[in-house]
Amino acid sequence: MARPREFDTDAALDGAIDVFSEHGFEGSSAQMLVDAMGIGRQSLYATFGDKWQLYCAAVHRYGLDECTRHVDALRSGARGIDGIDAMLRRVVETADQPCLGVGSTYEFGASRPDLEKIKTLLGKSLRGAIMARVQDGQREGDIAPSLDAEATADFLIANIASIRVAGRGGADRAALASLAEMALRALR
Amino acid sequence: MARPREFDTDAALDGAIDVFSEHGFEGSSAQMLVDAMGIGRQSLYATFGDKWQLYCAAVHRYGLDECTRHVDALRSGARGIDGIDAMLRRVVETADQPCLGVGSTYEFGASRPDLEKIKTLLGKSLRGAIMARVQDGQREGDIAPSLDAEATADFLIANIASIRVAGRGGADRAALASLAEMALRALR
DNA sequence: CTCCATTTGGAATGATCGTTCCATAATTGG
DNA sequence: CCAATTATGGAACGATCATTCCAAATGGAG
Numbered sequence: 001m002a003r004p005r006e007f008d009t010d011a012a013l014d015g016a017i018d019v020f021s022e023h024g025f026e027g028s029s030a031q032m033l034v035d036a037m038g039i040g041r042q043s044l045y046a047t048f049g050d051k052w053q054l055y056c057a058a059v060h061r062y063g064l065d066e067c068t069r070h071v072d073a074l075r076s077g078a079r080g081i082d083g084i085d086a087m088l089r090r091v092v093e094t095a096d097q098p099c100l101g102v103g104s105t106y107e108f109g110a111s112r113p114d115l116e117k118i119k120t121l122l123g124k125s126l127r128g129a130i131m132a133r134v135q136d137g138q139r140e141g142d143i144a145p146s147l148d149a150e151a152t153a154d155f156l157i158a159n160i161a162s163i164r165v166a167g168r169g170g171a172d173r174a175a176l177a178s179l180a181e182m183a184l185r186a187l188r
Numbered sequence: 189m190a191r192p193r194e195f196d197t198d199a200a201l202d203g204a205i206d207v208f209s210e211h212g213f214e215g216s217s218a219q220m221l222v223d224a225m226g227i228g229r230q231s232l233y234a235t236f237g238d239k240w241q242l243y244c245a246a247v248h249r250y251g252l253d254e255c256t257r258h259v260d261a262l263r264s265g266a267r268g269i270d271g272i273d274a275m276l277r278r279v280v281e282t283a284d285q286p287c288l289g290v291g292s293t294y295e296f297g298a299s300r301p302d303l304e305k306i307k308t309l310l311g312k313s314l315r316g317a318i319m320a321r322v323q324d325g326q327r328e329g330d331i332a333p334s335l336d337a338e339a340t341a342d343f344l345i346a347n348i349a350s351i352r353v354a355g356r357g358g359a360d361r362a363a364l365a366s367l368a369e370m371a372l373r374a375l376r
Numbered sequence: 377c378t379c380c381a382t383t384t385g386g387a388a389t390g391a392t393c394g395t396t397c398c399a400t401a402a403t404t405g406g
Numbered sequence: 407c408c409a410a411t412t413a414t415g416g417a418a419c420g421a422t423c424a425t426t427c428c429a430a431a432t433g434g435a436g
Contacts, residue, residue, distance in 0.1 A: 007383075024295055026214035030424060040384040041425085051424065098297065102353060106294050107212055109286065110358035119357070154354075154363060155370040162350035165290060166342075169307070170298035175342060182343040186374035195413075218394060228414040229395085239394065383432075393422065401414070406407105 009047065012037040016058045021098040024107050025055050055104075056114045062100040063122040070160075071129045080136030081143060081187070084156065087130075088180040091160050095167025095176050102161050102168075127153045134187075143187045152187060159183040197235065200225040204246045209286040212295050213243050243292075244302045250288040251310040258348075259317045268324030269331060269375070272344065275318075276368040279348050283355025283364050290349050290356075315341045322375075331375045340375060347371040 015036035019028045030051060034041050048054035073090045077083035104115055130153035137143035143152070163179050171179075203224035207216045218239060222229050236242040261278045265271035292303055318341035325331035331340070351367050359367075 022297075024212065024214060026212060027295070029422080031422095034385095042385080042427095043383060045425070046383090098294070103294055105353060105357045106286070106291055107215070109210075109356050116358070148366075151363075151366045151370065154359075155367055158350035158354050158367050159347070161353045162346035165293060165349045165353065166346050168297045169293045170304075171342075175339075178336075178339045179343055179346050182339065182374050186370050217392080219392095222415095230397095230415075231413055233395070234413090377436105379434105379436080381432105381434095384430085386427105386429095388427075389425085391423075391425105393420100395419085395421105397416105397418075399414100399416095401412100403412080404410090406409080 007039045007043060010061075012039050012044075012047075013058055013061050016054055017062050017100055020055055020058050021062075021100045021103060024103055025051075026107070052114075056118065059100055059104050059115060060118050063118055066099075066101065067122050067126050070126055074129055074133050079140050079142060080133040080138075081140070081184075083133045084130070084137065084187070085180075085184060088156075088160070088163070088183065089177075091163050092167075092173060092176040092180050095164050095171075095173075098168055099161075099164045102164050105161075123157075127157065130156055137187065147187065155186065156183065195227045195231060198249075200227050200232075200235075201246055201249050204242055205250050205288055208243055208246050209250075209288045209291055212291055213239075214295070240302075244306065247288055247292050247303060248306050251306055254287075254289065255310050255314050258314055262317055262321050267328050267330060268321040268326075269328070269372075271321045272318070272325065272375070273368075273372060276344075276348070276351070276371065277365075279351050280355075280361060280364040280368050283352050283359075283361075286356055287349075287352045290352050293349075311345075315345065318344055325375065335375065343374065344371065 015038060016033055019032050019036045023032070028051075030041065030044070033051070033054070034044055037044065039047075044054065048057055069090065070087050073087040074083040076086045101119075105119070108115055110116060127150070131149045134143055134147070134149045134152045134156075138145050138147070138149070159179070163176050166179060167176055203226060204221055207220050207224045211220070216239075218229065218232070221239070221242070222232055225232065227235075232242065236245055257278065258275050261275040262271040264274045289307075293307070296303055298304060315338070319337045322331055322335070322337045322340045322344075326333050326335070326337070347367070351364050354367060355364055
């Protein structure tokens with residue numbers, strides 16, 4: 001076997017995630033993508049197929065990473081409510097970066113089966129992790145026992161999206177922190 | 189004066205709003221626009237200038253209309269909390285239609301001065317109307333007096349966006365209604 | 377050093393983009 | 407009926423799109 005240095009597929013995907021997050025699928029050209037990915041055009045098509053498959057790969061990987069970070073934050077707190085608070089705080093701190101999840105959801109709605117498959121898969125996993133912490137919080141007396149854990153998890157996921165939309169619109173960190181605080185209020 | 193039947197500018201804008209809402213700016217072609225607007229290509233450029241100006245006009249008019257509907261709903265309830273509830277209920281009922289406000293925010297962030305001008309203008313007006321009802325609710329004992337009215341208004345606006353993102357992602361009406369109910373919970 | 381798998385980017389392709397030109401159709405006041 | 411005005415849509419333009427072809431460069435294995 002002999003070949004030149006193989007490019008880093010993961011690093012390339014990171015570049016694609018940046019471009020797609022900032023400009024959406026339709027707003028990202030192949031040239032913008034190869035520039036940000038640091039690979040040649042030929043490698044892009046050989047490795048990922050076409051622009052749409054690259055987009056799906058980027059959404060998939062972004063979703064996996066983001067899900068991991070949410071879950072890590074959730075588990076970082078001793079009490080359930082602390083984990084949830086940590087998760088929201090991290091979202092506030094990173095809300096200046098556009099979210100490919102929200103972006104792809106709003107650009108394509110529920111019209112692309114490729115994306116739906118990715119999102120239902122990751123959505124289930126994140127919702128489950130949040131639900132577990134909500135139930136912890138209920139057991140620990142920090143969250144109202146009358147709340148339905150699944151509905152509460154969905155509310156928190158929706159408020160993560162809302163913080164990111166607000167951040168994308170230019171809201172400053174104090175305003176975003178206030179949104180997170182108000183969302184937490186609904187759990188008590 | 190002699191001319192063929194002049195086309196309905198407002199109806200044409202409605203068509204443009206539909207297309208831009210569903211496909212975004214980059215995803216909407218001039219052909220899709222003239223088809224949905226029911227006018228000729230030449231009329232589009234003569235009346236609106238170019239695609240970007242048409243987009244701004246669509247965002248502006250959509251924002252004005254949407255703001256009016258929010259405020260009407262806000263005023264429809266006797267108590268402040270009833271108005272806020274009515275506003276959220278209307279959002280839930282219409283969340284199957286994509287929102288051009290959220291769409292333009294997420295497609296362009298805060299990078300387009302044209303859009304920023306429209307959004308700060310309409311945002312201020314809507315926030316003011318919501319704040320007034322929040323203060324009503326506080327006076328009437330339905331909303332916690334400790335809450336900052338402006339932060340509460342921002343929270344409600346953010347949750348309107350979150351309901352629409354969830355709706356765009358395919359959530360059913362019951363799930364959306366649950367999001368609205370949880371948002372209201374944060375006010376008590 | 378040689379070979380060969382692999383990456384690369386310029387050039388080409390055909391499609392579509394936004395936009396403009398222009399000839400035609402339509403409508404109404406005179 | 408005529409004239410004036412406006413809307414229309416096909417054709418054309420140059421730019422850019424996604425994608426493919428291909429020749430040149432790369433660098434480790436033998």
